[in-house]
Amino acid sequence: MTMNLLKQIAGSRLPVSFYRSEDIDQVRILRAAGLVVALVPSPSNPLSLSGSAAAAQVLAVTQKGREELAKFNYPESRPPRWRNRSARFTARPRSYASGPSQPGSARHLPQ
Numbered sequence: 001m002t003m004n005l006l007k008q009i010a011g012s013r014l015p016v017s018f019y020r021s022e023d024i025d026q027v028r029i030l031r032a033a034g035l036v037v038a039l040v041p042s043p044s045n046p047l048s049l050s051g052s053a054a055a056a057q058v059l060a061v062t063q064k065g066r067e068e069l070a071k072f073n074y075p076e077s078r079p080p081r082w083r084n085r086s087a088r089f090t091a092r093p094r095s096y097a098s099g100p101s102q103p104g105s106a107r108h109l110p111q
Contacts, residue, residue, distance in 0.1 A: 002026045006035060007074050010061050017057045027056040035065035 005026045009016060018024055024040065031038045037060040061069075069075075 002029050009058050010069055015057050015059045017055050019055050024056040036061055
């Protein structure tokens with residue numbers, strides 16, 4: 001479950017914020033494991049370490065986090081999007097061999 005969140009974070013534009021308590025707890029786990037750089041507020045009751053935090057913000061995925069993602073083949077290798085597009089411009093070859101060039105004609109090129 002936490003690795004799914006790491007995949008989601010890696011595929012998102014950073015920084016990304018999480019507001020659900022389950023997501024905040026998972027961000028805490030990822031940060032404790034050294035997989036992300038995140039700002040996680042302390043619980044509302046610091047003596048009992050309980051209570052809900054308002055939000056967590058992930059700033060970056062660490063090198064260790066990218067190595068963990070690589071173990072799961074993320075991101076999947078796929079061809080770049082531009083290779084699947086059709087060409088917008090097409091070139092038509094000009095025919096310069098429509099007849100012999102005369103020295104005085106516009107088609108004659110000096111050598």
